[in-house]
Amino acid sequence: MRIDHVVWDWNGTLFDDGDALVRATVDAFARSGLAEITLAAYQEHFTRPISEFYDRLAGRTLTAAEQLALDRHFHASYTELLAGATLHPHAASALAEWQDAGRTQSLLSMFPHARLISLVQFTDIAHFFSHVDGMRADESPRKEPHLRLHLDRLDVDPAHVLVVGDSVDDVHAAHACGVRALLYHPPEQPLVSHARVSALGVPVAGGLPEVVRWALAESDRQHHGV
Known part of the structure; x- marks a missing residue:
């Protein structure tokens, strides 16, 4: 057709903005005191909804509070990085x-x-x-x-x-x-x-x-x- x-x-x-997305995710996990995230892990696990993606990266089901913290830190970091995209x-x-x-x-x-x-x-x-x-x-x-x-x-x-x-x-x-x-x-x-x-x-x-x-x-x- x-x-x-x-x-x-x-x-x-x-x-x-691919670099900004990865860096903001890495930063969000670091600020939340969770496992260190690599580019390879991002590439292997990315999916939607984002809450499921975060669960995959963490290797477990995150709590609602952890999901909220990750979301907050991600958007704060991404907003800063957006200026360079x-x-x-x-x-x-x-x-x-x-x-x-x-x-x-x-x-x-x-x-x-x-x-x-x-x-x-x-x-x-x-x-x-x-x-x-x-x-x-x-x-x-x-x-x-x-x-x-x-x-x-x-x-x-x-x-x-x-x-x-x-x-x-x-x-x-x-x-x-x-x-x-x-x-x-x-x-x-x-x-x-x-x-x-x-x-x-x-x-x-x-x-x-x-x-x-x-x-x-x-x-x-x-x-x-x-």
């Missing part, structure tokens, strides 16, 4: 290339909705998207129902949609909703271990321009019956 619409992830995909250097050109090909795109993130809107406007890429959806207070902390709501808002056939994100949850959510997925896996600091990537069985791209090239080529292959 031709790909007409891309649903982009924000954190770690279009927004180059920027839009991925190839994000705007990749979005423009997809738009120039006559296709549509939207943005879906688990980042708080109001803060997401502010960042998207600040980075001057809002005009590329038909819809922008962040996490609202009354929504599930899991990606699948969030994606399902987003797809309901889009005037596109799910068979022609591609979800692009950097986590295992992006892929699982896409499959649960009946749409295709591509994993963005940058070589500099991927947020998913190579073992987990191999097990997913989906296309993988190391750069955003590569994502667009793959999606356009896939459409051509389907059109010509290859």
Whole structure:
């Protein structure tokens, strides 16, 4: 099937804050007096909801108080590190290339909705998207129902949609909703271990321009019956 619409992830995909996410998690565990966290552990265990991720990192079920402390420390640290994070250097050109090909795109993130809107406007890429959806207070902390709501808002056939994100949850959510997925896996600091990537069985791209090239080529292959 031709790909007409891309649903982009924000954190770690279009927004180059992967290092900030890892460092804030490491800092949160250290400030909470819990086990030391490594990049390898982050890559191997990341999942949603975040409370489950923290349980995996700790190797046990954390108490409600421990979860609250981790959440507080993470957001305090991430807010400090956010000042050093920027839009991925190839994000705007990749979005423009997809738009120039006559296709549509939207943005879906688990980042708080109001803060997401502010960042998207600040980075001057809002005009590329038909819809922008962040996490609202009354929504599930899991990606699948969030994606399902987003797809309901889009005037596109799910068979022609591609979800692009950097986590295992992006892929699982896409499959649960009946749409295709591509994993963005940058070589500099991927947020998913190579073992987990191999097990997913989906296309993988190391750069955003590569994502667009793959999606356009896939459409051509389907059109010509290859």
